[in-house]
Amino acid sequence: MSFGLGNGRDLVPGDAGIEMRSLAPLPDAATVEAARAALAFDPRAWFPLPTRRFELEIGSGKGTFLLQQSELEPETNFLGIEWAGEFWAYAADRIRRRGLPNVRLLHGDATEFIRTRVPDGIVSVIHLYFSDPWPKTRHHKRRVVQDHTLREFHRILEPRGELRIVTDHDELWAWDVEHAERASDLFERRDFEKPASAGEGEVVGTNFERKFRREGRPFHAMTLVRA
Numbered sequence: 001m002s003f004g005l006g007n008g009r010d011l012v013p014g015d016a017g018i019e020m021r022s023l024a025p026l027p028d029a030a031t032v033e034a035a036r037a038a039l040a041f042d043p044r045a046w047f048p049l050p051t052r053r054f055e056l057e058i059g060s061g062k063g064t065f066l067l068q069q070s071e072l073e074p075e076t077n078f079l080g081i082e083w084a085g086e087f088w089a090y091a092a093d094r095i096r097r098r099g100l101p102n103v104r105l106l107h108g109d110a111t112e113f114i115r116t117r118v119p120d121g122i123v124s125v126i127h128l129y130f131s132d133p134w135p136k137t138r139h140h141k142r143r144v145v146q147d148h149t150l151r152e153f154h155r156i157l158e159p160r161g162e163l164r165i166v167t168d169h170d171e172l173w174a175w176d177v178e179h180a181e182r183a184s185d186l187f188e189r190r191d192f193e194k195p196a197s198a199g200e201g202e203v204v205g206t207n208f209e210r211k212f213r214r215e216g217r218p219f220h221a222m223t224l225v226r227a
């Protein structure tokens with residue numbers, strides 16, 4: 001299915017876009033931890049200045065948060081991860097045309113990428129904005145926040161690193177809060193502080209927030225700080 005995001009124009013990810021399927025295969029090993037260690041892969045190497053602060057966004061959609069925030073924080077490297085091919089190509093094309101050296105967009109499943117590729121303690125912030133709610137019970141396992149993904153997020157965050165969550169969906173919010181409470185040995189819950197790129201009256205200023213705001217929906221937000 002095409003969303004016609006290119007509006008008739010070819011979308012060109014160029015150097016801004018990375019295909020997860022083009023990455024080296026995981027080596028054979030008894031556990032995923034051993035495979036990750038043997039691979040010795042570090043996504044910060046995708047940036048011209050790899051030693052800079054590193055933040056991840058899960059489910060970047062059209063890439064609006066990355067575009068807005070990366071211009072205000074040129075000394076932070078941002079990696080967005082988006083599994084829907086057309087949205088990935090659209091967002092990567094925007095980043096390429098804007099010539100932002102501190103933003104890269106990966107095409108693939110963020111939870112799989114984190115589990116299999118991201119080393120311990122290298123991420124300062126994980127952004128999770130308007131994540132898909134998957135309302136049917138049989139689809140709940142597709143939600144990004146799970147007990148096991150919170151353990152993985154804890155592993156890749158640096159000490160006092162943050163997981164920032166915003167959603168419009170009441171039932172997903174209840175799910176996120178319940179999972180955060182169960183992970184209270186891993187994270188402390190704090191109020192959400194809006195990023196500098198959020199506009200007047202906005203919580204974070206993504207495309208979904210702007211769409212849902214027009215529909216008059218209320219939003220929920222929290223920050224989980226790595227204990």
Ligand SMILES: C[S@@+](CC[C@H](N)C(=O)[O-])C[C@H]1O[C@@H](n2cnc3c(N)ncnc32)[C@H](O)[C@@H]1O
Nearest residue numbers: 059060061082083084109110129130206207208
């Ligand atoms: C509802 S949209 C929100 C997009 C954007 N964050 C915003 O607020 O405008 C959720 C996005 O997350 C992506 N997504 C959901 N689960 C994902 C996963 N495990 N890995 C990568 N992308 C994911 C979807 O394809 C979709 O583009």
